[in-house]
Amino acid sequence: MRGISKSFPGVKALDSVDFTLRPGEIHALMGENGAGKSTLIKVIAGVYEKDSGSITLEGKPIHFKAPEEAQNNGIGTVYQEIMLCPNLTVAENMYIGRSHSLLVNWKQMNEQAERLLASLNIPARATQELSSCSLAVQQMIAIARAVDMDCNILILDEPTSSLDEDEVHTLFALMRELKERGVGIIFITHFLEQAYEISDRITVLRNGKLVGEYETIALLQIELISKMLGNELDDITSLKKHEPDVSDVSIPVFEAIGLSSSAGVRPFDFTIQKGEVNGFAGLLGSGRSESARAIFTADRVTGGEVRMKGKRVKIKTPLHAITQGIGYLPEDRKGDGIIEDLSVRDNIILTLQVLNGFFKPFSLKQAQEFAEEYIERLNIKTPTADTPIKSLSGGNQQKVILARWLLTHPEYLILDEPTRGIDVGTKVEIQKLVIALAHEGMSVTFISSEIDEMLRTCSRLIVMKDREIVGELRGSQLTESAVMNVIAKGGKNRWAD
Amino acid sequence: MGRLMKRFSHLFLPLSVMVLLIIINLVKGADYFRITMVNGAFYGNIPNIFFGASELVILSIGMTLVTAASRGQDISIGESATITSAVFVQYVLQANEVTLLTILVAFLLSSVVGLALGAFNGTLVSIFKVQPMVASLILFTGGRSIAFMIDGKLSPILANDLSNKIGTVIPGIPIQTPIILTVVFIALTAVLFKTTNLRLYVEAVGINPNAARLNGINPKKVIFLTFLIMGFCSAVAGFIAVNKAGRHDSVNLLKLIMMDAILAVAIGGNSLNGGKFSITGSIIGAYTIEMLNRTLLRLEIEPAMIKVFKAVFIIILMVVASPVVRASITKVVDKIRPASVQREGSVPLPIANRVGKKEE
Numbered sequence: 098m099r100g101i102s103k104s105f106p107g108v109k110a111l112d113s114v115d116f117t118l119r120p121g122e123i124h125a126l127m128g129e130n131g132a133g134k135s136t137l138i139k140v141i142a143g144v145y146e147k148d149s150g151s152i153t154l155e156g157k158p159i160h161f162k163a164p165e166e167a168q169n170n171g172i173g174t175v176y177q178e179i180m181l182c183p184n185l186t187v188a189e190n191m192y193i194g195r196s197h198s199l200l201v202n203w204k205q206m207n208e209q210a211e212r213l214l215a216s217l218n219i220p221a222r223a224t225q226e227l228s229s230c231s232l233a234v235q236q237m238i239a240i241a242r243a244v245d246m247d248c249n250i251l252i253l254d255e256p257t258s259s260l261d262e263d264e265v266h267t268l269f270a271l272m273r274e275l276k277e278r279g280v281g282i283i284f285i286t287h288f289l290e291q292a293y294e295i296s297d298r299i300t301v302l303r304n305g306k307l308v309g310e311y312e313t314i315a316l317l318q319i320e321l322i323s324k325m326l327g328n329e330l331d332d333i334t335s336l337k338k339h340e341p342d343v344s345d346v347s348i349p350v351f352e353a354i355g356l357s358s359s360a361g362v363r364p365f366d367f368t369i370q371k372g373e374v375n376g377f378a379g380l381l382g383s384g385r386s387e388s389a390r391a392i393f394t395a396d397r398v399t400g401g402e403v404r405m406k407g408k409r410v411k412i413k414t415p416l417h418a419i420t421q422g423i424g425y426l427p428e429d430r431k432g433d434g435i436i437e438d439l440s441v442r443d444n445i446i447l448t449l450q451v452l453n454g455f456f457k458p459f460s461l462k463q464a465q466e467f468a469e470e471y472i473e474r475l476n477i478k479t480p481t482a483d484t485p486i487k488s489l490s491g492g493n494q495q496k497v498i499l500a501r502w503l504l505t506h507p508e509y510l511i512l513d514e515p516t517r518g519i520d521v522g523t524k525v526e527i528q529k530l531v532i533a534l535a536h537e538g539m540s541v542t543f544i545s546s547e548i549d550e551m552l553r554t555c556s557r558l559i560v561m562k563d564r565e566i567v568g569e570l571r572g573s574q575l576t577e578s579a580v581m582n583v584i585a586k587g588g589k590n591r592w593a594d
Numbered sequence: 595m596g597r598l599m600k601r602f603s604h605l606f607l608p609l610s611v612m613v614l615l616i617i618i619n620l621v622k623g624a625d626y627f628r629i630t631m632v633n634g635a636f637y638g639n640i641p642n643i644f645f646g647a648s649e650l651v652i653l654s655i656g657m658t659l660v661t662a663a664s665r666g667q668d669i670s671i672g673e674s675a676t677i678t679s680a681v682f683v684q685y686v687l688q689a690n691e692v693t694l695l696t697i698l699v700a701f702l703l704s705s706v707v708g709l710a711l712g713a714f715n716g717t718l719v720s721i722f723k724v725q726p727m728v729a730s731l732i733l734f735t736g737g738r739s740i741a742f743m744i745d746g747k748l749s750p751i752l753a754n755d756l757s758n759k760i761g762t763v764i765p766g767i768p769i770q771t772p773i774i775l776t777v778v779f780i781a782l783t784a785v786l787f788k789t790t791n792l793r794l795y796v797e798a799v800g801i802n803p804n805a806a807r808l809n810g811i812n813p814k815k816v817i818f819l820t821f822l823i824m825g826f827c828s829a830v831a832g833f834i835a836v837n838k839a840g841r842h843d844s845v846n847l848l849k850l851i852m853m854d855a856i857l858a859v860a861i862g863g864n865s866l867n868g869g870k871f872s873i874t875g876s877i878i879g880a881y882t883i884e885m886l887n888r889t890l891l892r893l894e895i896e897p898a899m900i901k902v903f904k905a906v907f908i909i910i911l912m913v914v915a916s917p918v919v920r921a922s923i924t925k926v927v928d929k930i931r932p933a934s935v936q937r938e939g940s941v942p943l944p945i946a947n948r949v950g951k952k953e954e
Contacts, residue, residue, distance in 0.1 A: 395808055416810035425808065433804045438870050439797060447798065450791055451810040458791045501809070 110136040113150065114307045116300055118250060118281040123272060125296035125313070126285045129325055129381060129546045132302040134285050138252050141283070142174040143167035154250075173243025174252040181239055183228035187214070187221050191242045213245055214238075217271060233264030237271055244275060251275065252283045257291055269295050287382035288563070289318060301325055319585040322380070326548050326577070348407045350540045351392070351423070351509050356401035358391035363565040364401060367392065369509060369540045374531060376543045376551045378570075378580050379561035385544050386428045387564065389511045392542075393418045393425035395433075405508075419452060424507035426498055428514045428544075430491070434498045437487035441479050442468035444486045444497050449504045471500035476526070492519035499527070509540045516545055528554050548577055562587045604863035607915050608878040611861065615885050622893060635763040635770060639888065647884035648772040648838075649675070649831040649848060651877055652779050654858035656827030658876040659792075659820040662800045663813075664719050665868035666726025667856050668824050672848040673737025674711045675832030678704040680744040682833060683752060683842045692754040705829040712825020716818040734852075741844035751841040761837035772834050779830060783873060793871075796820060800868035854883050857908065863915075 111133045118124050126134050139145045141152070143161030152159050154170060161167045167174075181190045188210035210223035219237045221230050230238065236256050243251055253272075257265045272282055272295060286292055292299060292313070299316060301308040301324045308324045349368040357364040362384045369375055377385035390396045392403075394412050403412055405421050412418045418425070427433035436444055445468045446459060453459070459467070468482040475496045479489055486497055495515060502510055512531065516524040531541050531554050545551050551558060552575050560568040560583040567587025570579055619626040619639070629638035653671050660668050685700035686692055711733060718729035763770050787793055795816045798806040803813040835848050860866060861882055862875025886907060890900045913919060 393808070414810075414812070415808050416812070419810045427805075427808060432802075433808055436798050436801045436805055438801050439794075443794060443797075447794065448809045450794060455791050455795070456789065458789070458794070 110305050111140070111147075112305045114302065114305070115310075116307075117310065118283060120249065120281050121276055121279045122298060123276055123282045123284055123296045125292040125299045126283055126302070127292060127299055127321065127325055128302035128308075132325075133305040134302055135254065136305075137302065138174065138254060138283060138285065141167070141250075142172060142252060168246060168248075171246075171248045172250045172252065173240075173246055173248035174254070175236065175239045175243055175256060176254045181227055181235060181242075183235075184226065186224050186226055187230070187238055188223035190227050190238060191245060213241055217241055217244070217274060219271070220267075231264065233260045233267055236260065236268060240271060240275075244280070249279065250281050250283070252285075254285045255287065256284075257286060257288065265291065287380060289321065289380070290563075292321075293318070317585075319581050322581045322584055323577070325380070326546075326581070349404075350406060352404040352407075353392060354402050354404075356388075356391050356403065357399050358387060359397040359399055360387040360390060361564060362387040362391055365566050367559070369542060371508075371540055372535050372538050373557065374535045374541045374543055374555050375557040375559065376545070376555040377561055378548060378551055378558045379584060381546060383561040383584075384564035385561050386513050388561065389425065389513045389542060389544055390427075393423060393511060395425060395427065416451070419448060419505065419507075422506075422508035424448075424502035424505060424510040426495075426502060426510070426512045426515055428517070430495060430498065430517075435486050435494050438485055440483045441472070441477070441486050441489070441497055442482040445471055445482075445500045445504060448501050452505060467504055471504060475500050475503075475530070490519075492523035495519055495527070496523070499530070503534075507539065509542075510534070511542045511544075513544045514546065515543070516547065516550060524550070548580055552577060552580075560584060560587065604872050605875055605878060607863055607911075608861050608875055608882050611882050611911060612878070612885065615882070615889050619889055619892060631768070633763070634765060635768050639892070641770065641773070643881060643884050643888060644773045644776070645770045646888065647881050648776040649835050650851060650854055650858060650884060651776050651880040652827050652831045652834070653851060653855045654862075654876040654880040655779070655783055655873055656820075656824035657852075657855040658859050658862070658864060658871050658873055659796060660726065660824050661856075661859050661864060661866055662868050662871040663796045663820040664726045664817045665800060665866075666719070667852070667859075667866065668715060668730045668821065669727055669852045669856075670711075670715065670730035670733035670737055671824065671828050671831070671855060672851040673733050673741070674708060674825060674828035675835060675851075676741040676844050676847045677711065677737055677744065677832075678708045678829040679832030679836035679847065680741040680842055680844060681707045683750050683836060684744060686752065686754070686757070687750055692756055694756065697756050697760070701829075701833055704833060705826055708825040708827075708829025708832070709822055710825070711828065712822045713818070715824070716821030719821065720814040720817040738844050741842075741847075745842055745844050749841055749843050752836065753840070757837045757840065760834075761840060772838060775830075775834055780877065787873075792819075797870050801870070855880070858883055861911065861915075 114133065114137060116126075116137065126137065128134050136145065140147050143164045143166050146162060147160075152161075154172075159170060161170070164174075182193070185193065188207045191210050191213070192206050207223045214221055214223065217237070219234065219241060221234050221238060227235060227238065240251065240253070240256075256268060260268065269291075272284070276282060284292070284296060296313050298310060299313050299321065300310045301321065303325065311321075350371050350373075351367075351369050353365070353367040355364040355366065356362075365388060367388070377383075377388050379385045387396065391398055394415055394417070398413070403410055410417075410421055412421060412423075415425070431437070436447065439447075442464055446464045449467070450459060450464075465482060471477070472479060472482060477489075477496045477500065478493050479497075486494055489497070499512075499515065512527075515527050519527075528550060531543055535541055543551060543554050555575070557569065557571040558575060558580065559566055560570065560580060562584050568583035570583065616626070626639050629636050629641060631637075653675075657667065657671065660666070682700045682704040685703050686696060689696045715726070715730050715733065718724040718732075719726050722729075759765075760771050760775075767774070795806075795811055798809070798811055799813045799816045806813055806816075831848065831851075836842050839847065856866070858879035859876050861879035862872055862877070864871045864875060886904060887900075890903050895903055
């Protein structure tokens, strides 16, 4: 693939990216959120049409307009979410939608499936119901389906994200088997160790641009991290950070001991002082969001205890957390943040209204005053307070959610990726706001996949890797290379140095 | 003016249907609006519509809330009403003398039963995550048999003076009692919305339950509450229906009324997939359906054919109101309208959506 570009309204998702896959090669595609990985594979798989550039397959130029065309040309894709039918048998899943005749030869189909499963060493029987297989086996069956359609290019989009360690190894064995047969595999993962374990080459994307293609053996983990995160200088003048008042340090505003949640984050300890801005640093999938969600009980908390200003409190639901003065801006703005059909006004007053009580609705006048105050204070661009939030741009939607929390005057505010997918101007505004809030005495946890943003705003960084805390940095230690060093050296590491 | 139009745009469909029906009726006979005084009360086409639609209006209010919060429908409302009214009738019949207090206690008792039935459906939907239609299928199937058993396998007659007054008119008041009761119920609903955050909670849960939960709203409780309200609505509707009829016919009382209630919600411009809702729309929708039924009768269509005509009418209505047709109408309107008049300031919706979906 040469010079592939793809734009969506308002965003250039891919900017002349080159990508080469050789036969019998496992090629890891890496990058942070918004890097363009998904867009790239969707162009290869024919889901999106490219805007410009050329794709050649075995020397022949090709141009896919539909996923079926890609499939017919031997490109199979297995997405992160398994797209099979759990209530059908393994064999049915492997052959569904592939026969053009109305009649099915069940015996022949089951025999064929059985042979294929055996040849790939997949521990499943053709007649067994798919839902009775483990996730890893289901994943492998999806792969077998793709392989049986004579594919010589296989795209695996985060196949390991919901698998445990043993399952990952079973999957890797299958991938090696296919590699022996000459299938080229594109492997997307957020787990660095897995990329090092299985891939021959690594291509790194960042912000829709190609950073480079590297031999896995020749690339140090720390180099990979720095390539993924980038270190472009922004035009932001360095913001003045707020250091918490030392006299207050004795009693933290919030303290967690051995906190763990159903989302799989390992038990961790955490404190934050009055007026402190700290952050969870780490790559995607490192557990930084899961930790924040555990503090707010957005996921079910499975263990540990929590103290607010030294007093032990029980927080079992988000409502308890809100009543205790904790605010949480979620990572997934669309899924967890906005109530899309409701007006900007209703979205702003929502949480304060809930705190105020079911039987004490604000008058329309009062609600309008709240909304207008924060529309002005945060410079939210909306035609009126009555406009549905869904017709605002991403940055303005995010400001509305921020306004919602600021209106409740929390003592401790967690911001998970507040700057994702929004324009640079708003990003700077949000960072300035965070520092201003800290000056007023609010404690803030700021999480971002852009490390420089965190270095600018946080006075302490808690570094995470593979769902546990691997280090903590503060003061003069706060540099990008220090963060990368901690990530690279932390945890069960086999490949660095 | 433009803002006013925008605010009531969701009522466009039910109101235009109503206008259409009025025109048809006026063509059939110019005396459509004539109101006569019989025994000191108003009668005529229009009062009859208000009289006939009482139960449907009350049930469609509950249905609107259930739909908005749970993104599904309760199909057991007619059966719930049959059970609650059976309890009502039994309590009234065992009394030596039927006083206002008897009726009141009987009504309260039937309301408690209604709340219990609502709680049953609500528990299945909110806690056990059963789809609303499947959950209410249980009562839909068994409800009338339960009512039949409460009746003692008879169809008891309510032959007291008070029931007669509730079902028809109170001497001295020119408006039929069920109409008054419906108006009171609508007023109480308005007060409920004015004094609580019910609308905000229900809409938030119906649109995005995840976000609602993270902002301190318990979606389970809200969905449960809407089913409780639905149960109470059923009890009130059953109360009116049985007093109107004067006897408790557990086989035919409010039979298949959930179809009309769901239709009223849809005609009212509400999405059957939950979210934002308009009670006013549903109420107008309910009256429109009653109007349609009576128009078909007035046109002297053979009783056996009435349902066919109703079906055809509804098909046309739903196609006209479908997003596909609406979008193409909007397109045509936009073409005719000069560009300068078009609303400025807000980002066109499809783009905002696509940008949102762009993430990895």
